[in-house]
Structure formats: structure tokens, C-alpha cells
Amino acid sequence: MNALNDSLIELIRRTSVELPDDVNQALIRSLENEKKGTIAESALKIIDQNIVLAKRKSQPICQDTGSILFYVDCPVGFDQIHFEETARVAVTEATKKGYLRQNSVDSLTGKNDGTNVGPGAPTVHFHQHRSPEVSVRLALKGGGCENVGAQYSLPNEKLHANRDLDGCRKVILDAVLQAQGKGCGPGILGVCIGGDRATGYEFSKQQFFRKLDDRNPNAELDALEQDILKTANELGIGPMGFGGKTTLLGVKATAANRLPASFFVSISYMCWAYRRQGVRLGGAGEITSWLY
Amino acid sequence: MISLTTPITEQKIRSLKVGDPVSISGIVFTGRDAVHKYLHEGGALPPQVNLRDGIIYHCGPVMMKEVDGSWRCTAAGPTTSIREEPYQGDIIHKFGVRGVIGKGGLGEKTLAACKADGCVYLHAIGGAAQVLAECVKKVRAVYFLEEFGSPEAIWELQVENFPAVVTMDSHGGSLHKEVFAASAAELAKRL
Structure with a gap:
């Protein structure tokens, strides 16, 4: 229980504060390619500085930490209800730690209770497969x-x-x-x-x-x-x-x-702040490897 | 880089042109969807919030409350401005706003208000929440926190050397209009 919760908080943290390497490399190439002295070049320079700073400070790359979209690949018999319950707790805790903005608003009342949990938030998509492996991918997609x-x-x-x-x-x-x-x-x-x-x-x-x-x-x-x-x-x-x-x-x-x-x-x-990550989980819910 | 310090004079605003990089220091007030709708519907600003010759920042920051009750801004990039297009022009006129910071630009109504009232649109780098949070030196106050929630509240921020680019000026110029027209023409050649 605790290991899965900790793993999901760490997945959320890393997704929010670090860009995957393939995206980082593509942004560096686009900076090199842009015409020098233009406002486009200076925009890419600020983006580049921002990526470094977010990782170093362990703070969100973008303040809009987005829709929280989990995709879980799991074997037959995997307890999906337990996973979803744990994911909701992890999202609430990650919000308290500042990895996620208080970003979820009741569409009827306009109230934001600050937890990031509610109908449709977060969303969890499950996909069963024959392998015993459990992997969790996460995308944070800004508004x-x-x-x-x-x-x-x-x-x-x-x-x-x-x-x-x-x-x-x-x-x-x-x-x-x-x-x-x-x-x-x-x-x-x-x-x-x-x-x-x-x-x-x-x-x-x-x-x-x-x-x-x-x-x-x-x-x-x-x-x-x-x-x-x-x-x-x-x-x-x-x-x-x-x-x-x-x-x-x-x-x-x-x-x-x-x-x-x-x-x-x-x-x-x-957006360029392409926040996606993923982990493979061991039997106790601990992170065994990163996917990106 | 042109320095802009609040309060900003109309003369200073009129001197700015599309494409000018600027560095903003002083006080800015965040305000986004809920605030714009509220003001447009005739809602009153708290007496402490004076937008005259000042700046509205389209931003929903991440704020952490310290043990002493003060706030620390940990992420503060701009949000997309176009959603405020129905309201922005009237708000510029009514409250005497000199600068609107956001991203993505605004439309014709706002451009007309910029020209009539002496205001500019200052484009910050979307997604650059950490670079821009570093420019926030102090969170001075927050208004409407309970009513609108943290991202939609009015945060009074003291900023230093906050980088932006003028993309809509007070002479009818809009980089957004120019780039849209040029890119539409390029696309037409490739269909």
C-alpha cells in the first residue's frame, strides 16, 4: 500500500518537474536551429533555462500541471480498485507537496477544493495483458x-x-x-x-x-x-x-x-512542456525502472 | 531590453512597438477567467487593488503557504489570454490598465482598447513557470482566494526583471495578426 503510494507520488513529481530526454533533446535542436537574435530564439532560451531550473528545484515545469492521465498496463487479476484509490490519495498528497497545482474545479459550483480529486479527476485507464508486468504511464496535460x-x-x-x-x-x-x-x-x-x-x-x-x-x-x-x-x-x-x-x-x-x-x-x-513519464512496478508496488 | 516599472505612464506605453523585449519591475496583479468575468459583470475590485497605470497578469500560480502565514510562489507562467477577449477591452478602459501580461495574444476588441486607452499586451513565455517564478520577489497579498480558488484568485506580486515581449502595441500593431496572416498564406501554397 505505502510502496505503491510512494511510487505514484514520485511518478507525479518527476513527471511534473522533469522533461523526458527525447523532448529535451528536440528542444535543444530547435534552439540551435532558430535564427539568432530573434524573439523566437530568446523564447527557446528561456524554455531551456526553465527546464534546468525546474529539475534543480524539483518544482513544476509549468504552473498548469494539467489533467492527470494515468495509463496502467497490468496482468489479469490486478486489483484495479485498490490502484485507483491509491492514485487518488497520491494525487492529493502530491498537490500538498506542490508538485501539482490545485487544479480541479467543480464544473457546476465553480468550487476548487484544492485536492485535485473529483469526478473524472484523475483519470485512470487500465489495459490488461498476459504478462505479469505492471507499468504505469502518466501524462500531465495543461489546459x-x-x-x-x-x-x-x-x-x-x-x-x-x-x-x-x-x-x-x-x-x-x-x-x-x-x-x-x-x-x-x-x-x-x-x-x-x-x-x-x-x-x-x-x-x-x-x-x-x-x-x-x-x-x-x-x-x-x-x-x-x-x-x-x-x-x-x-x-x-x-x-x-x-x-x-x-x-x-x-x-x-x-x-x-x-x-x-x-x-x-x-x-x-x-505543449513543449511535454510531461510524460512511466514506471515499471515490482510486486510490492515499488518502482523497478523508468520508461522514458 | 526596455525597462518598465509600475506605475507606467501613457507616454511610456505609447513609445512601445510590437517586437520590443521588455523587463518588468514593480507590482503586478494576477487575474484570469473568474476575475475577468466578475469585473465584466460589474463586480468591484477590493479597495487595495489599484489597476490604474498598472498591469494585469493572466496567471494562475502555484502558491505554498509558509508556517508564518506568508505565501511563496513556486510556479508562475502565463495562461492563454484569448479566453479574456470578451472582457479585456472593457476592463482596460474601466480600470485604466496599462499592460496585460499573458500568452497567445488577444483579438480585435482588445487591440482597439490598447489603441484608444494606451495599453500594451506583454507576451511572457508560456510554460516557463520556474524562470518567471524567480522574478517574483514577494507575494504581497491575495484577494478572492476563497471565492475563486488559488489559481483564479487575484495575487499581488512584486516582480523584478520579469521578461516579456510586446506583441500588441497601442498603435494597432499585433504580432499575432501578422503571424497568422503570413502562416495562412504559406499554408495556402502547400495545400
């Missing part, structure tokens, strides 16, 4: 980037987007254009083609657990990812929307089956 996510229903006449991959490309790039700097770029896109409205967004978010430098095993999706990344970075939106060379750090896409009547393209935007 600024969540607000610029978008879901398109094809065909979209205004954007001349039909029900094909070219139509998908058009709406994804429109989402990048509309987001400008509002989602704290340079950003990362998670995309799902197909599914119902809820599944589409859910699958788009799961893409954020891929590493930035991986490649999509599906050739068509891989080509789409590379094309969107290249094209978005030619638009000149730049860090924070200041103008500049790096608009996106990555694009990750998946597809889900759809109904004949529906063709949704769901796009989730992750």
Missing part, C-alpha cells in the same frame, strides 16, 4: 494546449477536405494554423483518424506515449506524420507563435475503424 485540440468531421467543405488522406492532411494543418502560439509551441500533435468522437480523442492522446524519434510502422501514417511535421515547420508560426522555424517537434498518428457514416479526424496538441 492551454488542451484548448487548441480539434476534431473535424469529413468532408469539410470550407477546407476542401474530402474523406481521404489528403483531406486528413488539410484538417490537421488547419488545426496547426488555428492553434498558432496559443498551445505553447513548439508543440507535438497526437492524431487519430477515425473512431467515434470520444475514442478518436482518446486514441489521439495515447499517441503522446510514443517517443519523439520513433517511426510509425504503418507506411501511410509514417508518410503523413513526416509530411505534417515538415509542412508545419515551413509555416513560420514558430515558438510561442512569435514567428520562427520550429512550430512542431513531432507528429504521431494512428487510425481506428469508423462507421460508414462518420469520418472524424481528432487532433490533440501537446
Whole structure:
């Protein structure tokens, strides 16, 4: 009980204060690539300093510590109820320690009780597998980037987007254009083609657990990812929307089956403060290794 | 880097142009969604909160209460400003605000208010909560903590050398408008 609680608090702490190495490296490359003396370059320099400072002080990279999204891979027979109860306690304790902002508001009354626990907060997604391993992934997704996510229903006449991959490309790039700097770029896109409205967004978010430098095993999706990344970075939106060379750090896409009547393209935007981590847990709930 | 110290004169604000990097010192008041809606609906500011010639910061900080009852700011980056677009122009006009710190920019109504009343939009770096918290030298007071909760309260912050960029000036200039138009044109070539 205590070991699992401690492990989850440490997972929350590290996710909130440290960027994963693949993201850090991508930001350093974008800083080197940006035109010297521009406000885009100075924005990336401040971002760079911020990453170092957050880790050193063990304080949140961003004050918006976001929606708390747990994804648990577990064997058959794993006690999910116990896990969820422990996760809620860990979230409350991590909030008291200042790893998380008091960030959860009752949508009807407007009250914020300061615990970060309530209906839908945190969310825990379980996935059973045949292996005995238990792993827990966590994403903290801020509101600024969540607000610029978008879901398109094809065909979209205004954007001349039909029900094909070219139509998908058009709406994804429109989402990048509309987001400008509002989602704290340079950003990362998670995309799902197909599914119902809820599944589409859910699958788009799961893409954020891929590493930035991986490649999509599906050739068509891989080509789409590379094309969107290249094209978005030619638009000149730049860090924070200041103008500049790096608009996106990555694009990750998946597809889900759809109904004949529906063709949704769901796009989730992750800010540069791409807080994702994961751990493998031992039998007593202790952390045995880190996933990112 | 141009220094801005509160209270700020209209003349100083009128001298600023889109793209100018600035360094802000003095007092800033945080205020975001709940505060803007409240003020827009005719709500009164506490008597201690004087926004005239001052700065509103769109920010919901992380605050830790010390044993002596004082507050320590441990994370304080900007929140997305566009949600305040329905309210911001009126609030600039009514309260005599000279600067709005946030991220992502605001729209036409606010741009018009900046021009008419002499105000600028100061873009801070989104997500840079630690660099910006280091610029907060003192948390002087908090208002509406019970009513709105910590992220939505009005926090009175003493800041030093807080970095930002002017992205909307008092002459009708908006970097956000420029970048949107230029990027839309680039995208059109690639569809």
C-alpha cells in the first residue's frame, strides 16, 4: 500500500518537474536551429533555462500541471480498485507537496477544493495483458494546449477536405494554423483518424506515449506524420507563435475503424512542456525502472 | 531590453512597438477567467487593488503557504489570454490598465482598447513557470482566494526583471495578426 503510494507520488513529481530526454533533446535542436537574435530564439532560451531550473528545484515545469492521465498496463487479476484509490490519495498528497497545482474545479459550483480529486479527476485507464508486468504511464496535460485540440468531421467543405488522406492532411494543418502560439509551441500533435468522437480523442492522446524519434510502422501514417511535421515547420508560426522555424517537434498518428457514416479526424496538441513519464512496478508496488 | 516599472505612464506605453523585449519591475496583479468575468459583470475590485497605470497578469500560480502565514510562489507562467477577449477591452478602459501580461495574444476588441486607452499586451513565455517564478520577489497579498480558488484568485506580486515581449502595441500593431496572416498564406501554397 505505502510502496505503491510512494511510487505514484514520485511518478507525479518527476513527471511534473522533469522533461523526458527525447523532448529535451528536440528542444535543444530547435534552439540551435532558430535564427539568432530573434524573439523566437530568446523564447527557446528561456524554455531551456526553465527546464534546468525546474529539475534543480524539483518544482513544476509549468504552473498548469494539467489533467492527470494515468495509463496502467497490468496482468489479469490486478486489483484495479485498490490502484485507483491509491492514485487518488497520491494525487492529493502530491498537490500538498506542490508538485501539482490545485487544479480541479467543480464544473457546476465553480468550487476548487484544492485536492485535485473529483469526478473524472484523475483519470485512470487500465489495459490488461498476459504478462505479469505492471507499468504505469502518466501524462500531465495543461489546459492551454488542451484548448487548441480539434476534431473535424469529413468532408469539410470550407477546407476542401474530402474523406481521404489528403483531406486528413488539410484538417490537421488547419488545426496547426488555428492553434498558432496559443498551445505553447513548439508543440507535438497526437492524431487519430477515425473512431467515434470520444475514442478518436482518446486514441489521439495515447499517441503522446510514443517517443519523439520513433517511426510509425504503418507506411501511410509514417508518410503523413513526416509530411505534417515538415509542412508545419515551413509555416513560420514558430515558438510561442512569435514567428520562427520550429512550430512542431513531432507528429504521431494512428487510425481506428469508423462507421460508414462518420469520418472524424481528432487532433490533440501537446505543449513543449511535454510531461510524460512511466514506471515499471515490482510486486510490492515499488518502482523497478523508468520508461522514458 | 526596455525597462518598465509600475506605475507606467501613457507616454511610456505609447513609445512601445510590437517586437520590443521588455523587463518588468514593480507590482503586478494576477487575474484570469473568474476575475475577468466578475469585473465584466460589474463586480468591484477590493479597495487595495489599484489597476490604474498598472498591469494585469493572466496567471494562475502555484502558491505554498509558509508556517508564518506568508505565501511563496513556486510556479508562475502565463495562461492563454484569448479566453479574456470578451472582457479585456472593457476592463482596460474601466480600470485604466496599462499592460496585460499573458500568452497567445488577444483579438480585435482588445487591440482597439490598447489603441484608444494606451495599453500594451506583454507576451511572457508560456510554460516557463520556474524562470518567471524567480522574478517574483514577494507575494504581497491575495484577494478572492476563497471565492475563486488559488489559481483564479487575484495575487499581488512584486516582480523584478520579469521578461516579456510586446506583441500588441497601442498603435494597432499585433504580432499575432501578422503571424497568422503570413502562416495562412504559406499554408495556402502547400495545400
